[in-house]
Amino acid sequence: MAVTTAVMTEAGGGSPREPGRIGWLLLSPLIAWAFAFVVAPAAIMLVYSFAHRGTLGGVVIGFTLENYAGVLDPVYMQIVIRSLGYATITTLLCLAMGYPVAYLIGRSDEKLRNALLMAVMVPFWTSFLIRTYAWVTILKSQGLLNSVALQLQLISEPFEMLYTPGAVVLGLVYTFLPFMILPIYSSVEKLDGALVEAALDLGAGPVRAFSRVIVPLTAPGIAAGVLLVFVPSLGIYAVNDILGGGRVDMIGNIIENQFKGNARNWPFGAALGTTLLVSFAIIYWFVNRRQRAASSGGSHPAG
């Protein structure tokens, strides 16, 4: 959704037209889909989040704010804060690594560009879980990386990499990097080279041209990429279990535990889920508003 908005914002000019009758007809499968798989589950989650815990799992419908009070409990707040930390680090690393790659792909000639894009997308051909388990084989103490380093005598004894916070960040960055590259690429591809040249001609150095021209013009892609990386990395739990050895619980693990673990506390899990959903909605709204403010502030930010 964020990508669509970004692309629409980029397309810029003209007020969007109301879809006609045929438009609505074409949209109807999507609307039905969104209702069945987005709106309805979210509504169920909202109702559950105010319910009481059922004896055998499940809920007893009722009204209590206890579950939301639980979310604010310091025990869970420390995990929320940590999850935010991990998601922020992941997003920043993805941005730092993804931007140059996206820029290069976007500015290269068409043949090479398609090949590079393909390379970014190839990992999606394999299951995410299998790719994550592959990292276990690489990082474990008798794994690929350690064996090679030992062979080359770079290290004298195996370096502990698996089951560390570093491994979790690595796994997160690895998983989400393409989600940063693709939207930025789509912005870079549309970037008018003449504007950059103009900036350079008019005396801006490369740093200034980058920060005053290129970055503002690719901002929609950056915003979409940040959202696409930050939001899912906050909720994911498989990476911390597999690469982190289950030591660094994140908010996703806590939610999972309320349904599939000992706690058997569905209403609390629903309250955590609702809290995340609302926070995402707020972040999205905020980013979107800034985008709109930026684009209506003048179509030539360099001017």
Add this chain to the structure above:
Amino acid sequence: MLRSATRMLVTLAVACGLVAPAAAIAAEELNLFAWSEYVPQSVLDGFTKETGIQVNYESYASNEEMLAKLMSGASSYDLIQPSEYVIEALVKEKQLIPLDHAKLPNLKNIGKEYWDQPHDPELRYSVPYMQGTVGIVVNTAKVKEPVTGYADLFQPKYKDRIVILDDSLEIVTWGLATQGIGPDGVTRESIEKVRPILTTWLPLVKVYDSDSPKTPLLNGDVDLGVVWSGEAAILIKEKPGNFAYVLPKEGAHMFIDNMAIPKGAPHVEAAHRFIDYILRPEVSRKISEEFPYTNPNVEARKLLTPEQRANAASYPPGNPKLSTFRDIGPLAADVDKLVTDLKAKSGP
């Protein structure tokens, strides 16, 4: 959906004359909802071959996951495989159909000690499938000092060399054991006693894993662990002489996984037939071969090889002090919160 697809295939096969008419008449089904990697395919095939009853095996990875799906009522399961404390809760909530012992002639093969367990005395609602323990596994090539209990294991010298089950109730009961409280003694007061103990233990742990704790041990990433006996038995089988399994001297947790028929099961008759089939010594032996837990079927035990019976993880020597979990109701959420908190504080 899968099930109706199977039915369609069966109908098709019958229509084309591919399936023998006898089997076609009895084209009955059994919806088995069991732990993943717990029922050998050969056993399912053998049952279908003999009775013509098609078995649909759906699997789960935790008791709570099973409960979630069962209680949603979305699927009609005939046979479930809960652990003892869940049997207790299900019986309390009247969610199980009493078993007809007349239809289970092989029930006599179940060992005496399983007939008076607190969760279901007299086995009115459940039949033990496999039993296991939770104990300490040690890589004897790397750890030379003897480890006989939790107190020996959770030592600063073993920091970052330990894997434990990612299961809050388990973890809390180990702490209780060091205080002389059994796994059935979980109360609001007793779990507070455990807090200071776990505060010193958890920072030593490198990996939490309930699904496959043997993996970090096999990979050499850790050298000690508190794991399911079946996992330890596999380690001992794969690398003989390298791993030892010890039941903690403070007292150990024993779990019993059972077969039971949930309320509303559409094929109660077929479920009874399956339970009785599983109880045959020669069938039960096949399960033990693939999944080396403790077999509650004493007749099946007699058919095992000497090596299988000598595996200390499957059949612990001596007369260890073992007890099962009890249903602790809403206290489960408090136990989980305690462990979540301590894990978060002791993590890297």
